[in-house]
Amino acid sequence: MNRSYLPACPHPKPLRIVSIETSVPTEIMPWLIFVRIRTEDGHEGVGETAYGPGAVTSLIHDWMSERLLGADALAIECHWRFFYERFANFGVRGAELRAISAIDLALWDIMGQVCDQPVYRLLGGPVREAVPVYNSCGNPTYGLRTDGKIGWPGYGSYGEPGPLQDSYNFFHNPVELVTELKEAGYNAMKTWCFDEAAHRDGGMTISNEFLAKAVRPLEKIREAHGDSFEIMIDGHGFFMLPAALRIAEALKPFKPLWLEDVLKMDNIRTLADFRRQCGMPVSASEMLLSRADYLDTLIHQAADYIMVDPTWVGGISESARLAHIAQGFNIPCTMHDCTGPLTVFAGVHVNASVAGCCFQETVRAHIHTFYKDLIDEFLPIADGHIALPTRPGLGVKLNPDLFTDRFDYRKTELPRA
Ligand SMILES: [Mg+2]
Numbered sequence: 001m002n003r004s005y006l007p008a009c010p011h012p013k014p015l016r017i018v019s020i021e022t023s024v025p026t027e028i029m030p031w032l033i034f035v036r037i038r039t040e041d042g043h044e045g046v047g048e049t050a051y052g053p054g055a056v057t058s059l060i061h062d063w064m065s066e067r068l069l070g071a072d073a074l075a076i077e078c079h080w081r082f083f084y085e086r087f088a089n090f091g092v093r094g095a096e097l098r099a100i101s102a103i104d105l106a107l108w109d110i111m112g113q114v115c116d117q118p119v120y121r122l123l124g125g126p127v128r129e130a131v132p133v134y135n136s137c138g139n140p141t142y143g144l145r146t147d148g149k150i151g152w153p154g155y156g157s158y159g160e161p162g163p164l165q166d167s168y169n170f171f172h173n174p175v176e177l178v179t180e181l182k183e184a185g186y187n188a189m190k191t192w193c194f195d196e197a198a199h200r201d202g203g204m205t206i207s208n209e210f211l212a213k214a215v216r217p218l219e220k221i222r223e224a225h226g227d228s229f230e231i232m233i234d235g236h237g238f239f240m241l242p243a244a245l246r247i248a249e250a251l252k253p254f255k256p257l258w259l260e261d262v263l264k265m266d267n268i269r270t271l272a273d274f275r276r277q278c279g280m281p282v283s284a285s286e287m288l289l290s291r292a293d294y295l296d297t298l299i300h301q302a303a304d305y306i307m308v309d310p311t312w313v314g315g316i317s318e319s320a321r322l323a324h325i326a327q328g329f330n331i332p333c334t335m336h337d338c339t340g341p342l343t344v345f346a347g348v349h350v351n352a353s354v355a356g357c358c359f360q361e362t363v364r365a366h367i368h369t370f371y372k373d374l375i376d377e378f379l380p381i382a383d384g385h386i387a388l389p390t391r392p393g394l395g396v397k398l399n400p401d402l403f404t405d406r407f408d409y410r411k412t413e414l415p416r417a
Pocket of ligand 1: 261
């Protein structure tokens with residue numbers, strides 16, 4: 001018998017994919033891209049990724065659709081591996097891995113609906129009844145320029161006075177911000193106090209004068225709230241080793257839960273050196289984009305936590321694998337968000353099914369503003385935890401208006417018989 005490796009329809013009765021749609025919600029958040037996959041029996045699954053929407057759209061419609069249209073929607077691993085191996089010819093990372101991620105989410109969404117189960121149950125969960133959560137202190141338009149166009153990651157404005165301006169309020173009203181977050185059900189937050197210094201000289205140096213000013217909100221929070229609230233610090237990968245060590249020294253009195261990407265993330269050996277020298281918990285984050293990067297990090301003992309973005313690293317499939325690998329090193333895995341709503345749902349499914357996961361990142365300034373225009377219902381947050389999805393599949397529906405010509409919309413489908 002002639003058996004091929006990674007066939008598109010391995011099952012004798014495949015659940016055939018008949019259309020693939022993409023939408024870039026230009027008026028709402030122009031860096032996001034949504035995917036909707038439909039099967040011939042009427043199931044539809046949705047996925048998401050962020051950044052480079054034009055490149056991802058082109059990969060999906062002009063190339064990946066060649067394999068997916070008419071193929072079995074439930075052969076998730078088969079498709080994942082096929083695309084991974086083809087894209088390995090030119091490095092995989094980047095738009096290619098983000099396109100794989102968006103497709104992977106949509107196929108898991110279909111799988112869950114076919115099985116009438118939330119995805120986390122198909123991944124072996126639940127291992128917990130709710131997922132620990134923290135609030136990242138962005139503002140509603142973090143990462144956008146003042147003209148509404150896409151900005152640069154790590155170059156978000158510090159915001160302005162007003163509700164949900166968590167970035168602004170961290171610097172101007174830090175004690176009140178923590179009180180408000182506690183009342184909203186959070187007991188941890190992530191913030192970034194040093195970006196401005198990096199924008200001046202590429203993160204090579206940081207003055208003691210700037211450091212003293214940057215940590216003042218942390219002093220006020222510890223004075224008023226004691227140690228009752230966990231704080232994570234993100235350096236957005238801006239600093240070189242001497243500046244990163246100075247930052248770590250300045251942060252020590254405030255006992256942050258982790259230092260995330262204070263160092264630039266393009267040399268794992270320097271990260272391992274930073275971790276040993278600073279003597280504080282280090283998180284290596286979503287800036288790593290392949291299992292090779294994460295394995296290197298774990299083998300070189302460069303991090304106390306790894307953070308994964310499920311819509312950048314290869315979807316739910318690869319995120320769950322990475323979380324399991326990290327557990328083998330006794331290193332907790334945390335799931336990233338600062339992008340779009342399906343990223344959170346995907347992260348919660350992985351968090352709910354891998355015992356070694358410890359946190360889901362959320363941005364309340366996004367949840368209560370533009371996420372509402374994109375999805376039907378978010379997950380409740382209370383007592384420092386986010387609830388598990390209850391509906392089959394990813395457990396969320398996208399606003400159907402997204403898949404219309406109102407937005408940057410494209411559809412590729414099988415020719416009708
Ligand atoms: Mg980060």
